[in-house]
Amino acid sequence: MAKTYQYCVAENWGKGFIDHVESSKITFAGYPANVWQVPAYNKHGNLWIAKVAGVVKTKDEAQAIVDAEVQAAQAAWDALPDAEKAPAVEMNTRPTDITLEE
Amino acid sequence: MAEYKGIHGTKVQDYTTDPDNPITGQVWYNETANTIRVEAQTTAGAWATGGNLNTGRSALGGAGTQTAAIAAGGFTPVSPYNQSVTELYNGSSWTEVADLAQARRSLAAAGTSTAAIFFAGIRPGDTVLGNTESWNGSAWTEVNNLNTARRGCGGNGTQTAALAEGGNTYPGGNIANVESWNGSSWTEITDTNSAKNDTAAAGTQTSALVFGGSSPQALTESWNGSAWTEVNDLNTARSALGGVGTDNTSVLGFGGYTYPGFTANTEEWNGSSWTEVNNLGTARYALAGAGTPSSALAFGGGNTGPTRLAATEEWTGAGAPVIKTITTD
Numbered sequence: 078m079a080k081t082y083q084y085c086v087a088e089n090w091g092k093g094f095i096d097h098v099e100s101s102k103i104t105f106a107g108y109p110a111n112v113w114q115v116p117a118y119n120k121h122g123n124l125w126i127a128k129v130a131g132v133v134k135t136k137d138e139a140q141a142i143v144d145a146e147v148q149a150a151q152a153a154w155d156a157l158p159d160a161e162k163a164p165a166v167e168m169n170t171r172p173t174d175i176t177l178e179e
Numbered sequence: 180m181a182e183y184k185g186i187h188g189t190k191v192q193d194y195t196t197d198p199d200n201p202i203t204g205q206v207w208y209n210e211t212a213n214t215i216r217v218e219a220q221t222t223a224g225a226w227a228t229g230g231n232l233n234t235g236r237s238a239l240g241g242a243g244t245q246t247a248a249i250a251a252g253g254f255t256p257v258s259p260y261n262q263s264v265t266e267l268y269n270g271s272s273w274t275e276v277a278d279l280a281q282a283r284r285s286l287a288a289a290g291t292s293t294a295a296i297f298f299a300g301i302r303p304g305d306t307v308l309g310n311t312e313s314w315n316g317s318a319w320t321e322v323n324n325l326n327t328a329r330r331g332c333g334g335n336g337t338q339t340a341a342l343a344e345g346g347n348t349y350p351g352g353n354i355a356n357v358e359s360w361n362g363s364s365w366t367e368i369t370d371t372n373s374a375k376n377d378t379a380a381a382g383t384q385t386s387a388l389v390f391g392g393s394s395p396q397a398l399t400e401s402w403n404g405s406a407w408t409e410v411n412d413l414n415t416a417r418s419a420l421g422g423v424g425t426d427n428t429s430v431l432g433f434g435g436y437t438y439p440g441f442t443a444n445t446e447e448w449n450g451s452s453w454t455e456v457n458n459l460g461t462a463r464y465a466l467a468g469a470g471t472p473s474s475a476l477a478f479g480g481g482n483t484g485p486t487r488l489a490a491t492e493e494w495t496g497a498g499a500p501v502i503k504t505i506t507t508d
Contacts, residue, residue, distance in 0.1 A: 097495050101225040104457070107462070109482060150485040152485075
């Protein structure tokens with residue numbers, strides 16, 4: 078089956094990293110560890126990866142990078158004082174795993 | 180294949196001149212020009228990256244516009260956890276300025292980058308706060324507290340006319356309590372129909388919308404200055420989302436916590452229903468927002484990483500529709 082997405086690692090430097098023209102042409106999805114997902118076999122996606130000097134990764138490579146970041150986040154959460162895990166901090170639940178799409 | 184009449188309920192009409200108020204997507208035949216024309220959307224709304232916060236954090240407060248915003252407070256997963264950091268955005272970069280007097284997270288805000296109030300929240304040791312601090316562009320001043328201390332409430336309006344909606348009174352529960360700020364003190368007014376926490380609010384003191392909340396919910400309530408009315412739900416239930424708006428007829432909601440995950444989903448409110456539009460580039464929860472539905476800013480938040488996000492995104496709304504000629508060339 079042809080893949081739907083391609084992945085790269087690129088650090089978001091802020092303004093201009095993704096501009097409105099790029100954003101209106103393709104759908105971006107940012108993940109932990111500076112992993113970005115853009116459509117595969119797409120001219121605009123390829124141009125953007127070149128612009129941001131993205132390091133292209135296979136889906137499995139990207140998944141491994143995200144997994145390592147999530148596991149670090151889970152370890153950091155586990156080390157939090159109990160008060161910071163209190164029920165009042167609903168959003169501060171233990172980070173959950175992320176599964177990238179093909 | 181569906182026909183135009185089946186979709187629009189009418190055949191393509193002939194006109195001698197273009198209709199005065201066509202709706203987006205309407206097709207007609209211009210007899211004078213001998214052309215088929217359409218009322219087309221020029222551009223869809225989209226997010227682009229903006230300058231990164233100096234201190235990445237979630238559960239922060241935000242106010243202002245896309246080119247002049249303020250961010251204060253928040254949470255980082257390393258000590259000191261609750262933040263007092265304040266930053267100002269100039270349309271391209273954030274600059275750190277004077278700290279809040281009370282470090283806290285899950286606070287709310289109203290106003291502009293030169294005249295704002297930040298209120299409520301929770302501080303280390305999980306004590307909910309009624310504290311209100313007023314910002315004059317360069318310094319914070321403690322002003323009168325909310326009557327009911329809370330975290331995770333909605334906040335909207337201006338430095339002199341704001342609303343605080345709902346929240347959580349930990350260790351108490353979620354509340355429907357609403358308070359109105361007149362520039363010097365808070366007064367309890369009509370409750371929302373349902374209790375809500377980690378909700379978003381937008382608009383003015385007399386025309387507002389409150390939407391989303393734990394755990395997570397899609398409920399939306401509209402305020403006309405005297406009563407809350409439940410209106411159509413968000414398409415995606417969520418809490419800890421960002422929201423901006425001009426009044427109860429024009430609002431943008433984005434991001435949020437969908438338990439156990441989080442979303443990049445963005446929705447636009449037109450006064451009667453929510454429509455899904457283009458997603459944030461980075462899915463996140465507990466983010467802040469500033470600006471308007473046509474020119475918004477989203478900043479901070481969390482997305483599972485070991486740190487909190489510094490990323491800022493700038494929303495430019497859909498362009499005004501224009502008449503285009505359909506050709507086969």
